Amino acid sequence: MEIFIALLKGLLPVAYLICLWFYGQLFFSADETKQSRWAKLSVAIAVCMHTALLFSLAAQYHRCPLWTQGEALLFLAWMLAIVHLLSEWSADTRRLGFFTLGPAAFCATVALSFLGKELMLDAQYRSSWFIFHIVASLAAYAAFSLAAVLAALYLTLHRKLKLKTFDLTFRKLPPLDKLDKLSAMWSFLGTLLMLASTVIGVWWVRRDGLHGMSPREIGIFVVLAIFLFTAAARRTLGWRGRRHAIWILAGFAALVLANLAGLHGFHF
Amino acid sequence: MILNAPSQPQVFVLGANHLTASVSLRDRLLLDEKSIQEFAETLLKDGVVKELSILSTCNRSEIYGMAEDPKAARTHIENAWAARRNVSEDEIRTHGYFLSETEAIRHLFRVMGSLDSMVLGEMQILGQVKDSYQLASQNGWTDFYLNHIFQSGFHTGKRIHSETTIHEGAVSISYAAVELARKVLGDLRGRVVGVVGAGEMGELAAQHLHKAGARSFLFFNRSMGPAERMAAAFGGESRLLSELQEHMGQCDIVISATGAPDIVITREHVQGALRHRHGRPLFLVDIAAPRDIDPLVGEIENTFLFTIDDLKNAVSGNLELRRQEAHKAEAIVEEEAARIESWSRALGVVPVLRTLREKYQAITDREIEKWAAGQPPELRTHLESLGRGLLNKFLHAPTTRLKQLGEQGDGSRASYYADLLFALAREEKQHGD
Numbered sequence: 001m002e003i004f005i006a007l008l009k010g011l012l013p014v015a016y017l018i019c020l021w022f023y024g025q026l027f028f029s030a031d032e033t034k035q036s037r038w039a040k041l042s043v044a045i046a047v048c049m050h051t052a053l054l055f056s057l058a059a060q061y062h063r064c065p066l067w068t069q070g071e072a073l074l075f076l077a078w079m080l081a082i083v084h085l086l087s088e089w090s091a092d093t094r095r096l097g098f099f100t101l102g103p104a105a106f107c108a109t110v111a112l113s114f115l116g117k118e119l120m121l122d123a124q125y126r127s128s129w130f131i132f133h134i135v136a137s138l139a140a141y142a143a144f145s146l147a148a149v150l151a152a153l154y155l156t157l158h159r160k161l162k163l164k165t166f167d168l169t170f171r172k173l174p175p176l177d178k179l180d181k182l183s184a185m186w187s188f189l190g191t192l193l194m195l196a197s198t199v200i201g202v203w204w205v206r207r208d209g210l211h212g213m214s215p216r217e218i219g220i221f222v223v224l225a226i227f228l229f230t231a232a233a234r235r236t237l238g239w240r241g242r243r244h245a246i247w248i249l250a251g252f253a254a255l256v257l258a259n260l261a262g263l264h265g266f267h268f
Numbered sequence: 269m270i271l272n273a274p275s276q277p278q279v280f281v282l283g284a285n286h287l288t289a290s291v292s293l294r295d296r297l298l299l300d301e302k303s304i305q306e307f308a309e310t311l312l313k314d315g316v317v318k319e320l321s322i323l324s325t326c327n328r329s330e331i332y333g334m335a336e337d338p339k340a341a342r343t344h345i346e347n348a349w350a351a352r353r354n355v356s357e358d359e360i361r362t363h364g365y366f367l368s369e370t371e372a373i374r375h376l377f378r379v380m381g382s383l384d385s386m387v388l389g390e391m392q393i394l395g396q397v398k399d400s401y402q403l404a405s406q407n408g409w410t411d412f413y414l415n416h417i418f419q420s421g422f423h424t425g426k427r428i429h430s431e432t433t434i435h436e437g438a439v440s441i442s443y444a445a446v447e448l449a450r451k452v453l454g455d456l457r458g459r460v461v462g463v464v465g466a467g468e469m470g471e472l473a474a475q476h477l478h479k480a481g482a483r484s485f486l487f488f489n490r491s492m493g494p495a496e497r498m499a500a501a502f503g504g505e506s507r508l509l510s511e512l513q514e515h516m517g518q519c520d521i522v523i524s525a526t527g528a529p530d531i532v533i534t535r536e537h538v539q540g541a542l543r544h545r546h547g548r549p550l551f552l553v554d555i556a557a558p559r560d561i562d563p564l565v566g567e568i569e570n571t572f573l574f575t576i577d578d579l580k581n582a583v584s585g586n587l588e589l590r591r592q593e594a595h596k597a598e599a600i601v602e603e604e605a606a607r608i609e610s611w612s613r614a615l616g617v618v619p620v621l622r623t624l625r626e627k628y629q630a631i632t633d634r635e636i637e638k639w640a641a642g643q644p645p646e647l648r649t650h651l652e653s654l655g656r657g658l659l660n661k662f663l664h665a666p667t668t669r670l671k672q673l674g675e676q677g678d679g680s681r682a683s684y685y686a687d688l689l690f691a692l693a694r695e696e697k698q699h700g701d
Contacts, residue, residue, distance in 0.1 A: 032430070033430045034430070034431070157451075161448075161451065161452065161572055162566070162572075164574070164578050164581065164582075166581070166582050166585050166586075170451075171436070171437070174454075175450060175451055175452060175453060175454035176451065176452050176453075176454075176549065177452065177453050177454040177549070178454045234547070237547075238545070238546035238547030238548075239547060240547035240548065240549075240570065241547065241549060241569070241570045242569065242570070243569070244547075
């Protein structure tokens with residue numbers, strides 16, 4: 001098992017790099033049919049390897065591989081790849097794979113260098129509610145990441161339209177309306193998942209008698225507030241397009257900052 | 269006696285196109301489906317032309333054929349064409365072209381790849397060639413050679429379509445407006461289009477938008493007559509220009525093409541319209557000269573304004589890109605033409621291969637007959653199977669090698685030595701006797 005895990009750990013970044021290569025070719029070259037086939041195959045292989053690694057780690061540790069930062073990051077990378085596949089399947093965004101899979105490849109590579117180096121979490125955290133909380137959070141992060149990538153692409157295309165720059169990126173990007181709707185959809189989904197995760201987290205903390213409020217919790221509440229406001233403003237004030245994209249990017253930046261603040265600081 | 273390949277028919281093309289002939293000559297050379305049927309049958313009747321396919325569109329009329337003597341075929345076709353249509357042989361000769369062998373194949377592949385089209389990259393031609401080939405094939409005018417060449421041509425056309433972007437990007441002003449609208453709004457089905465002014469340009473843009481799926485049109489004009497006429501043509505509504513501000517909020521796309529000397533759509537008009545749009549983007553195209561829409565409109569949030577100069581830039585950019593992609597397409601044509609050339613060369617060894625197989629098949633059959641006489645039928649089946657297997661294995665290497673030599677252009681020398689080594693000619697002569 002250890003050899004298999006070591007092999008997967010070595011091959012996974014390579015698999016993601018190959019994916020990015022083919023998706024890059026798909027975006028930047030003319031021969032889309034051929035590149036699309038290779039991109040589809042490469043992402044299927046990378047996701048299968050990633051899934052196999054997560055299952056192997058679970059089998060080796062006899063628990064969900066979510067307890068350390070490295071494991072959580074590896075799981076986040078997997079969620080990002082899944083979210084990319086869902087988007088590709090539901091909204092035909094394969095052309096954007098170079099951008100939407102980029103965060104997955106980055107997180108997976110960073111996670112692998114952290115794996116097995118950290119201390120285990122305290123026994124208090126070994127609750128099944130913790131797993132629900134983490135999975136919902138990571139799914140929300142993945143949805144927010146995709147929304148942020150789409151929002152950034154929206155702003156890129158918006159700028160090109162305003163400046164009348166009809167270059168390759170202009171031609172390859174999907175319509176503004178599609179980018180706007182997709183980023184709104186993924187940010188709303190992320191908001192729902194983040195809300196679910198927060199509710200589970202608060203319930204679990206209260207049940208187990210944990211207390212405390214660290215910068216991370218404050219940051220997450222700020223993130224939630226930004227995304228809830230963005231969704232509400234879109235619906236009620238008609239804040240679509242550029243303004244909406246900027247708010248999504250602001251929310252995502254707040255999310256990154258909140259996570260840089262470190263882990264939860266509860267005490268018992 | 270050494271075996272000689274029977275004289276192999278050569279491919280040729282005789283025709284005239286937009287580069288070589290005037291519109292009036294092209295019109296006179298044009299053949300409709302019925303004329304093509306009669307003309308093809310006339311040409312094939314006396315055997316000078318062995319196979320043919322006739323392509324006739326407004327930009328080109330071409331006859332692709334196979335003949336043992338292409339020069340004779342050329343004269344024959346020119347005479348028949350001149351007799352059928354109101355043209356002289358001299359006109360065809362002066363304003364047309366005649367190409368044979370690799371040049372003809374390359375020409376066909378360039379046509380199919382839309383490299384020879386009036387608008388570079390206009391892929392409609394591939395469908396037209398397909399139709400003409402289908403007609404020829406259904407009537408039995410094509411056979412082994414032309415079938416193979418046309419199939420390779422379709423493959424070349426598909427490769428050019430999928431491996432290059434030669435067909436991408438609008439190359440007309442009004443279609444460029446539609447493409448930009450799609451870039452902003454996505455699917456145009458169900459979008460509301462407002463056309464300001466009832467001029468030709470506005471009508472052309474409306475036509476393209478209608479084709480792209482837009483179904484709700486509002487036509488604004490100073491007088492109701494022209495607006496009503498356009499509304500009737502596109503199934504929309506007509507309004508007076510003075511009502512524009514009131515209705516602009518409903519429109520997703522506004523195309524302005526009036527002859528007015530002053531600004532017709534101001535920043536205030538658009539800001540007012542956006543209040544009713546709940547953040548939905550507004551796409552505006554100003555194709556009037558002088559301008560109809562205040563340039564400051566382009567600075568408003570969720571508003572995208574394009575002028576005729578922007579559209580011209582988009583078109584020229586697309587044309588330049590098509591020209592760049594044409595280099596890649598030419599390389600594909602060369603690659604595929606070279607493949608056909610090597611296939612054609614390999615055909616030179618086909619008679620030797622056929623004789624070789626026939627000779628050894630006959631030997632095998634005789635031996636099986638000798639050993640199977642008076643034996644149970646199962647044994648005959650086994651012997652036949654053994655004979656077939658051995659024959660295939662023994663002949664595999666010489667067959668492959670002969671084909672390779674043929675493809676490399678050494679077909680005659682290879683045939684000569686194969687004939688000497690396997691005594692094919694003598695055997696044929698004995699059988700002939």
